[in-house]
Amino acid sequence: MxxxxxxxxxxxxxxxxxxxxxxxxxxxxxxxxxxNESSIFNTGTAMYVDGSIYNEGNLDNEGLISLTGDWxxxxxxxxxxxxxLSGKTxxxxxxxxxxxxxxxxxxxxxxxxxxxxxIGSELHLKHGIVEVxxxxxLKLQENT
Numbered sequence: 001m002x003x004x005x006x007x008x009x010x011x012x013x014x015x016x017x018x019x020x021x022x023x024x025x026x027x028x029x030x031x032x033x034x035x036n037e038s039s040i041f042n043t044g045t046a047m048y049v050d051g052s053i054y055n056e057g058n059l060d061n062e063g064l065i066s067l068t069g070d071w072x073x074x075x076x077x078x079x080x081x082x083x084x085l086s087g088k089t090x091x092x093x094x095x096x097x098x099x100x101x102x103x104x105x106x107x108x109x110x111x112x113x114x115x116x117x118x119i120g121s122e123l124h125l126k127h128g129i130v131e132v133x134x135x136x137x138l139k140l141q142e143n144t
Contacts, residue, residue: 085111105130113138
């Protein structure tokens with residue numbers, strides 16, 4: 001497991017999180033917020049963020065991204081990975097009409113969906129409340 005105990009501010013470089021072939025998911029833990037203005041490639045890694053993620057670049061998720069804070073996606077998001085909302089306090093999710101393959105709602109706090117968000121294949125409700133106002137959209141694809 002790799003533990004990074006400071007805020008990550010990715011402005012100019014690409015960060016690639018790789019899982020080893022044939023081994024369980026590698027775990028990367030960020031102790032604070034993640035700000036991305038470049039590229040993050042999550043290729044089979046479990047990435048836990050005890051804070052918020054602000055994406056204004058490219059985020060390719062083929063693993064697990066779990067966060068306790070807000071999710072603000074102004075950039076591009078793609079991938080077949082899972083996004084887990086695990087905060088014990090309210091979380092705000094702005095996803096900008098991109099598709100999340102798998103959304104996991106956990107952590108008891110209310111999850112406020114803002115704007116448009118699409119779920120590609122799975123919505124897993126463990127703990128907590130999902131709130132979508134009349135002005136916002138949470139769309140489940142046909143096979144979800």
